[in-house]
Amino acid sequence: MTTPLGLSDTIAAIATAPGHAGVGIVRVSGPGALGVADGLFRGRGRPSRTRGGRFLYGEFVGKGGERLDDGLCLVFRKPHSYTGEDVAEFQTHGSPAVLAALLARALALGARPARPGEFTLRAYLAGRLDLAQAEAVLALVNAGTDTARRQAALGLSGALGERVERIAAALTRTLAAIQALLDYPEEGVPEEDRDAPLAGAEADLAALVATARAGQVATRGARLALVGRPNAGKSSLLNALLGYERSIVTPMPGTTRDYLEAHLSLAGVPVTLVDTAGIRETADEVEAAGVRQALSLAQGADLVLALEDGSRPREALPVDLPPGARVIRVRTKADLPAAWEDAGALAVSAVTGVGLPELREAIQTALLGDAARGEAWLTTERQADAARRALEHVQAARTLPDDLAGYELEEALRALADLTGRDVSEDVVDAVFRNFCVGK
Amino acid sequence: MSGWNVIVIGGGHAGLEAAWAAAKFARTALLVGNPATVGRMPCNPAVGGPGKSQLVFEVQALGGLMGRLADDTAIHTRVLNASKGPAVQSLRVQNERDAYAERAQDVIFGHPDIEVVRGEAADLEPDGRGGWFVVTTDGRRLAARSVVVAAGTFLRGVTWYGRQSRAEGRQGEPPARFLSEPLARAGHHLKRYKTGTPPRVRADSVRFAELLEIPADPQPRGFTGRPGPRAAESPTWQTHTTPATHRLIEKNLHESPMYAGDIAGLGPRYCPSIEDKVVRFAHHDRHLLFVEPDGIQTSEVYLQGFSSSLPPRLQDALVRTLPGFEQAVIQRYAYAVEYDVVDSTELTLNLESRLLPGIFTAGQINGTSGYEEAAAQGLVAGTAAARRALGLETVTVSRETGYIGVLLDDLVLKGSDEPYRMMTSRVEHRLLVRQDNADERMTALGQRLGLVSEDAARSVGEKYVRVAAGIDALRRQRVGGQSAEALLRRPEFTLAEVEALGVTLPPLSGAEREAVEIRVKYAGYIERAERQLQAEARGSELSLEGVDFAALGGLSHEAREKLLRARPQTVGQAARVPGVRHADLSALLVHLRQRRSVSREI
Numbered sequence A: 001m002t003t004p005l006g007l008s009d010t011i012a013a014i015a016t017a018p019g020h021a022g023v024g025i026v027r028v029s030g031p032g033a034l035g036v037a038d039g040l041f042r043g044r045g046r047p048s049r050t051r052g053g054r055f056l057y058g059e060f061v062g063k064g065g066e067r068l069d070d071g072l073c074l075v076f077r078k079p080h081s082y083t084g085e086d087v088a089e090f091q092t093h094g095s096p097a098v099l100a101a102l103l104a105r106a107l108a109l110g111a112r113p114a115r116p117g118e119f120t121l122r123a124y125l126a127g128r129l130d131l132a133q134a135e136a137v138l139a140l141v142n143a144g145t146d147t148a149r150r151q152a153a154l155g156l157s158g159a160l161g162e163r164v165e166r167i168a169a170a171l172t173r174t175l176a177a178i179q180a181l182l183d184y185p186e187e188g189v190p191e192e193d194r195d196a197p198l199a200g201a202e203a204d205l206a207a208l209v210a211t212a213r214a215g216q217v218a219t220r221g222a223r224l225a226l227v228g229r230p231n232a233g234k235s236s237l238l239n240a241l242l243g244y245e246r247s248i249v250t251p252m253p254g255t256t257r258d259y260l261e262a263h264l265s266l267a268g269v270p271v272t273l274v275d276t277a278g279i280r281e282t283a284d285e286v287e288a289a290g291v292r293q294a295l296s297l298a299q300g301a302d303l304v305l306a307l308e309d310g311s312r313p314r315e316a317l318p319v320d321l322p323p324g325a326r327v328i329r330v331r332t333k334a335d336l337p338a339a340w341e342d343a344g345a346l347a348v349s350a351v352t353g354v355g356l357p358e359l360r361e362a363i364q365t366a367l368l369g370d371a372a373r374g375e376a377w378l379t380t381e382r383q384a385d386a387a388r389r390a391l392e393h394v395q396a397a398r399t400l401p402d403d404l405a406g407y408e409l410e411e412a413l414r415a416l417a418d419l420t421g422r423d424v425s426e427d428v429v430d431a432v433f434r435n436f437c438v439g440k
Numbered sequence B: 001m002s003g004w005n006v007i008v009i010g011g012g013h014a015g016l017e018a019a020w021a022a023a024k025f026a027r028t029a030l031l032v033g034n035p036a037t038v039g040r041m042p043c044n045p046a047v048g049g050p051g052k053s054q055l056v057f058e059v060q061a062l063g064g065l066m067g068r069l070a071d072d073t074a075i076h077t078r079v080l081n082a083s084k085g086p087a088v089q090s091l092r093v094q095n096e097r098d099a100y101a102e103r104a105q106d107v108i109f110g111h112p113d114i115e116v117v118r119g120e121a122a123d124l125e126p127d128g129r130g131g132w133f134v135v136t137t138d139g140r141r142l143a144a145r146s147v148v149v150a151a152g153t154f155l156r157g158v159t160w161y162g163r164q165s166r167a168e169g170r171q172g173e174p175p176a177r178f179l180s181e182p183l184a185r186a187g188h189h190l191k192r193y194k195t196g197t198p199p200r201v202r203a204d205s206v207r208f209a210e211l212l213e214i215p216a217d218p219q220p221r222g223f224t225g226r227p228g229p230r231a232a233e234s235p236t237w238q239t240h241t242t243p244a245t246h247r248l249i250e251k252n253l254h255e256s257p258m259y260a261g262d263i264a265g266l267g268p269r270y271c272p273s274i275e276d277k278v279v280r281f282a283h284h285d286r287h288l289l290f291v292e293p294d295g296i297q298t299s300e301v302y303l304q305g306f307s308s309s310l311p312p313r314l315q316d317a318l319v320r321t322l323p324g325f326e327q328a329v330i331q332r333y334a335y336a337v338e339y340d341v342v343d344s345t346e347l348t349l350n351l352e353s354r355l356l357p358g359i360f361t362a363g364q365i366n367g368t369s370g371y372e373e374a375a376a377q378g379l380v381a382g383t384a385a386a387r388r389a390l391g392l393e394t395v396t397v398s399r400e401t402g403y404i405g406v407l408l409d410d411l412v413l414k415g416s417d418e419p420y421r422m423m424t425s426r427v428e429h430r431l432l433v434r435q436d437n438a439d440e441r442m443t444a445l446g447q448r449l450g451l452v453s454e455d456a457a458r459s460v461g462e463k464y465v466r467v468a469a470g471i472d473a474l475r476r477q478r479v480g481g482q483s484a485e486a487l488l489r490r491p492e493f494t495l496a497e498v499e500a501l502g503v504t505l506p507p508l509s510g511a512e513r514e515a516v517e518i519r520v521k522y523a524g525y526i527e528r529a530e531r532q533l534q535a536e537a538r539g540s541e542l543s544l545e546g547v548d549f550a551a552l553g554g555l556s557h558e559a560r561e562k563l564l565r566a567r568p569q570t571v572g573q574a575a576r577v578p579g580v581r582h583a584d585l586s587a588l589l590v591h592l593r594q595r596r597s598v599s600r601e602i
Helices: A033-040 A096-108 A118-125 A131-142 A146-156 A159-183 A195-220 A234-242 A285-300 A356-373 A381-397 A402-420 A426-436 B013-022 B052-061 B066-072 B097-109 B180-185 B243-251 B274-280 B312-319 B371-389 B403-414 B435-449 B454-476 B484-489 B495-500 B510-521 B523-540 B557-566 B571-575 B582-601
Strands: A011-014 A021-029 A041-043 A054-061 A067-076 A087-094 A222-228 A260-266 A269-275 A303-309 A327-332 A345-347 B004-009 B028-032 B046-048 B074-080 B090-095 B114-118 B121-126 B132-136 B141-149 B158-161 B164-167 B190-197 B200-202 B212-214 B236-240 B288-293 B300-304 B330-332 B335-342 B359-361
Touching: A011 A096, A011 A118, A021 A033, A021 A096, A021 A118, A033 A041, A033 A067, A033 A087, A033 A096, A054 A096, A067 A096, A087 A096, A118 A131, A118 B582, A131 A159, A131 A381, A131 A402, A159 A195, A159 A381, A159 A402, A195 A356, A195 A381, A222 A234, A222 A285, A234 A260, A234 A269, A234 A303, A234 A327, A234 A356, A260 A356, A269 A356, A303 A356, A327 A356, A345 A356, A381 A402, A402 B523, B004 B013, B004 B132, B004 B371, B013 B028, B013 B097, B013 B141, B013 B371, B028 B141, B046 B052, B046 B066, B046 B371, B052 B066, B052 B090, B052 B371, B052 B403, B052 B435, B066 B074, B066 B090, B066 B097, B066 B371, B090 B097, B097 B114, B121 B141, B121 B180, B141 B371, B180 B190, B243 B274, B243 B312, B312 B330, B359 B371, B371 B403, B435 B454, B435 B510, B454 B484, B454 B510, B484 B495, B484 B510, B495 B510, B510 B523, B523 B571, B557 B571, B571 B582
Parallel strands: A222 A269, A222 A303, A303 A327, A327 A345, B004 B028, B004 B141, B028 B114, B141 B359
Antiparallel strands: A011 A021, A021 A087, A041 A054, A054 A067, A067 A087, A260 A269, B046 B090, B074 B090, B121 B132, B132 B141, B158 B164, B158 B335, B190 B335, B200 B300, B200 B330, B212 B236, B236 B288, B288 B300
């Protein structure tokens, strides 16, 4: 019997990226996988008689027995496969035509086309991956940047799950101590100091939550706004960071009336630099519009570079930067004699390149924070939300009497279980449906 | 009269409650070997405590017996965890041991619809028409539609004193020799459990002046709202083990049947013998012990926390290492008992055997420990047995209802590997299911079950109308610019202190005042817990009706087997079946979601 979801079906798909390549793979998974392999592969030995973890060399044949190509057939037997089911993988030359013919043959032999993410869904349902790992697989497939790829690989290795489990284990110990006291009030259970472990858990959770921004930045990229008075050197710095002339650099104030975007990669993170119009009090209506736009762009940015001309007496920015914005202050034109000093501003010269490496470093730290050090990050909004809920409950638990503190800790643990998909709530199932396209 | 609607086998706390509940509907027989043993307290002379008092309050709200027996014979009451919040506050009542049994016997023997029958059950035979014969050892065939087996620790019971064993159900009483057989024959998996009791010491040999005295609460509380006349009369006491106790135990461990490997049964971790405590917590230099009197004119004290299976001669020496017990004379020695239990996962949520329809089991036979756990099961099984006998609809108590629901759900869906004891930490929604609102929570269920009269339900309804009026009065009155309700919500104010500021309340009983205070102080949490319960219910109450576990893809082999065996009705129940992993639940939920969207399309 098949369920509406078809989880008992045998599924097949081309597993390699579209286009010509040296090698292409068609993967078949499910109870009939090895039967399908028997039908389209001819070699020394039948796939269904081959032990798991072995491969056979031979040729792939079409309906009438005609040879499609030669290659390898890899055999995995349940539960020792990615999906936990019987799996056959056909490795052949990566011609789209050959792969299409192989897939068509697999379908004719009883497999149905896999939906997007369905192999990973099966791996998740088979308990081979936790939900965070499954999300990592999808992120890996879609990763557009090196950092995103590295993070996805970390998530896939279960590093995120382990990080969460460590926090959960600490909370569980504290909860157990509270419960022992409540269920055995007279047995002399020692009243343990619970604030120290909870403070530790709170710090760990806060650090984890802080990676959510980094994770999103790594996955979707970051927006950087350059703001400053006219002729503060925004366009020059932009060009220096890019390494070629993107904006028109002129010594006349107010040249950049519109804004310019440029893309570069910093520490593996795709960064969009936005060069905004110079901020000054202006009577020019076109320029005034540009100034307003600059402020709103700065507001939407992940990071603002506030540039001030170091060669002229310092003037405050005539407008306030948006509250809460993350800002790096830069003293430009460091090749010229300094008119002022400020330890809080990085000295950079777009002409000589002085200070550029430090600026890149500062941008990276500001965007990725501690996460830059390689621990596993939260990469989806769902994960971030669960971690934030856990953090709130732990914070609440620190100030409450025992019975309520126990309740808050249980809630925190539930939120962490949601994060890794250990607790199966409707939310988690929602995540499954969103991520794996298993809908109708 | 030929036969009964219900026969209850066993007169302990489960059997009593089963007979009492069944007799509300049906002609009931109570089969016991010796009527003088009905209602005995074979372990400590106390009812209640954390997790357990909530059970008693719920039994009381369902018209049960235990709360009344405990209140009537109370000599000391104490509210435990009084400062730890309402969800975990628990009442414990010390009882006059003999009076408790006498009171129980008065109630049962005087009941017009309960017939006490003497005898030992030897076999259970189907009558071919959905009813049963209980065959006694002397060859009588007692007919009933339903049977409740409440055999306690008696099924093939063996007691141990040191490495000496004898066939006993408990100290000095013969075991049930034959009744395991029909259960096993039907396919029930019987397990061996073990439990133990401490020594009883002659009161006149104890130097009470040396002990730490624990006074009774001056304002006695009760399960029924009417504590007995002597409920504040007696203290209890505390002593502790000494290094000499620990040395003596360590030197003589080989004399313990547990450590010598004679006993194969599984004992409870949470109620360890003194040998276990000394071995497992070697870094503790003392363990607290509680000295509980048997009555006001006590002849005997119970040494709570000192259960042991070491031989009697060693027990004499051991007890004398305790402060205040230097001259102690043991009147009854500590012993361990081993007995058969049924695998509770083979029962329905009404404690009916899935293999023998019409046979119910309740109490320690189901692998629990404690009088309160036994009473709660007795009430459920007795009621269900009677309803079955009369052809009434099956009503089950769900986990969310409270402690009884959690107890049943845990037993049937999770099962146990050791004697199961109720604890507040087992109850997810304990902020909502408290001892103070047991009547409010259980009364409607009690009416549906046929256990609670309309009058009783009306009076509970009126109580909560008065509670609501009290809260309303607090809302309407202002003190220093804020409502009296807001003031009471602040942790530093009690209801009495708010009243002292000039706030007036309509006349309320003590219990009603307590309800007002808890509801106001914890309103935020209670609301949050309610929302969470509803959110969970949306997921966990998803029906699994019509789901074919055998054919559903994505389930692990183990989960498939366990689900086929446990037959959960909802996703929430499936989640509690051991061996079902979160990935399996995802598979179930994904399947249900898919099925739902398909059916919407049609």
